Amino acid sequence: MNRLFHVPLSPFCRKVRLVLAEKRIEVELVEERYWEQDPDFLRRNPAAKVPVLKMDGKMMAESSAICEYLEEMYPDPSLMPKDIDGRYEVRRLVSWFDDKFHHEVTSKLLYERVNKKVMGKGYPDSTNVKSGAKAIKYHLDYMAWLLDHRRWLAGDTMTLADFAAASHLSSLDYIRDVDWNRSEVVKDWYAKIKSRPAFRSILADQIPGFPQPPHYSDLDF
Amino acid sequence: MNRLFHVPLSPFCRKVRLVLAEKRIEVELVEERYWEQDPDFLRRNPAAKVPVLKMDGKMMAESSAICEYLEEMYPDPSLMPKDIDGRYEVRRLVSWFDDKFHHEVTSKLLYERVNKKVMGKGYPDSTNVKSGAKAIKYHLDYMAWLLDHRRWLAGDTMTLADFAAASHLSSLDYIRDVDWNRSEVVKDWYAKIKSRPAFRSILADQIPGFPQPPHYSDLDF
Numbered sequence: 001m002n003r004l005f006h007v008p009l010s011p012f013c014r015k016v017r018l019v020l021a022e023k024r025i026e027v028e029l030v031e032e033r034y035w036e037q038d039p040d041f042l043r044r045n046p047a048a049k050v051p052v053l054k055m056d057g058k059m060m061a062e063s064s065a066i067c068e069y070l071e072e073m074y075p076d077p078s079l080m081p082k083d084i085d086g087r088y089e090v091r092r093l094v095s096w097f098d099d100k101f102h103h104e105v106t107s108k109l110l111y112e113r114v115n116k117k118v119m120g121k122g123y124p125d126s127t128n129v130k131s132g133a134k135a136i137k138y139h140l141d142y143m144a145w146l147l148d149h150r151r152w153l154a155g156d157t158m159t160l161a162d163f164a165a166a167s168h169l170s171s172l173d174y175i176r177d178v179d180w181n182r183s184e185v186v187k188d189w190y191a192k193i194k195s196r197p198a199f200r201s202i203l204a205d206q207i208p209g210f211p212q213p214p215h216y217s218d219l220d221f
Numbered sequence: 222m223n224r225l226f227h228v229p230l231s232p233f234c235r236k237v238r239l240v241l242a243e244k245r246i247e248v249e250l251v252e253e254r255y256w257e258q259d260p261d262f263l264r265r266n267p268a269a270k271v272p273v274l275k276m277d278g279k280m281m282a283e284s285s286a287i288c289e290y291l292e293e294m295y296p297d298p299s300l301m302p303k304d305i306d307g308r309y310e311v312r313r314l315v316s317w318f319d320d321k322f323h324h325e326v327t328s329k330l331l332y333e334r335v336n337k338k339v340m341g342k343g344y345p346d347s348t349n350v351k352s353g354a355k356a357i358k359y360h361l362d363y364m365a366w367l368l369d370h371r372r373w374l375a376g377d378t379m380t381l382a383d384f385a386a387a388s389h390l391s392s393l394d395y396i397r398d399v400d401w402n403r404s405e406v407v408k409d410w411y412a413k414i415k416s417r418p419a420f421r422s423i424l425a426d427q428i429p430g431f432p433q434p435p436h437y438s439d440l441d442f
Contacts, residue, residue, distance in 0.1 A: 046363065047321055058306075060313070061313060062313045062316040062317070062320075064285075066309075068308070069306075069312075084290060084293045085279075087289070088281065088286055088287075091283065091286035091289055092286040095285055095286055100268055142267065
């Protein structure tokens with residue numbers, strides 16, 4: 001049986017969960033409190049972080065490498081365009097969200113509000129929270145600009161770029177940090193992706209100490 | 222003419238320079254002081270960072286997306302294995318260096334010692350420098366472990382993974398932060414990659430205020 005070692009609100013784990021679900025690859029989810037540095041887990045992954053996917057006897061780490069592997073190994077349904085320019089644009093946007101958005105927004109909001117509490121590292125730093133709350137506006141505007149020209153973030157088809165973006169936004173939505181009224185096109189895009197069967201497991205997540213807000217799993221939010 | 226907007230010691234820019242040179246794609250290097258937020262540069266790249274590659278009338282950002290694009294568009298000589306497992310391993314290691322190594326080592330040494338001075342952001346934080354100096358040992362040991370089993374970092378052929386690692390190490394070598402005596406196999410690997418024609422432009426870099434150490438460009442270091 002395939003196994004994904006994960007943390008429910010980690011956007012990198014969510015991206016892999018979405019790709020697995022979209023490609024209908026069954027996997028058992030195993031929560032891994034990686035910050036406790038369990039020796040068994042460190043043996044599985046010397047990078048000491050999640051996600052780690054155990055598949056066909058192999059242990060795999062690094063969400064982007066895993067997603068490209070799954071796309072090449074299970075190409076149907078495809079989450080990458082056929083043309084080289086299109087694939088470049090998908091990879092550029094995956095990096096945009098996993099690097100820039102993560103640094104400017106996710107790490108400033110989710111990590112301050114949730115990870116610190118769960119890991120016993122104290123209270124949120126209000127300077128970081130303010131900076132994240134300011135930066136997400138600019139990112140939502142950038143997404144709106146892209147979606148004014150395109151059906152999905154990287155072009156006419158749904159790709160890994162949409163899953164990367166939706167992973168970060170869904171985690172932030174769980175802690176009520178996304179203002180869906182800021183842009184109609186972004187809200188429509190999220191409603192489309194949220195209603196896919198692949199999203200169901202993510203909408204069912206429940207984090208002890210952080211009750212799920214009612215709109216989070218509502219498809220008509 | 223193709224143009225690469227870059228900063229000489231940035232490992233992400235160096236990775237793209239190495240790939241371009243290895244594939245014999247001519248490019249004009251333009252130094253870009255991205256932290257000064259020149260409006261022309263921000264128009265070229267909303268992410269406001271380097272590298273940015275101008276090629277065939279397109280502006281491209283994000284080093285990993287650029288490298289995959291160059292590999293697909295100019296597949297000869299190839300820097301990716303043909304098999305899916307091999308490509309996964311290359312991408313895992315590229316992420317290892319650009320994410321984990323960058324976070325634990327490069328940002329703690331190069332950014333503290335060089336970027337802060339160049340950007341006028343004050344003096345190095347000694348806690349960070351100590352933490353980076355400690356972490357690089359573990360990373361060199363990990364590379365030695367890989368190279369005990371393989372000719373190159375990701376397998377039997379030279380790939381993007383070697384260029385990612387060599388980009389970080391060469392930048393740190395410029396500021397004398399790599400102990401080449403720690404591992405014979407890592408030193409041999411670096412001697413091999415350093416002697417490639419693609420490496421010449423990187424070995425010729427001169428940073429004002431930071432004189433190049435004599436061993437840096439010596440192929441028999």
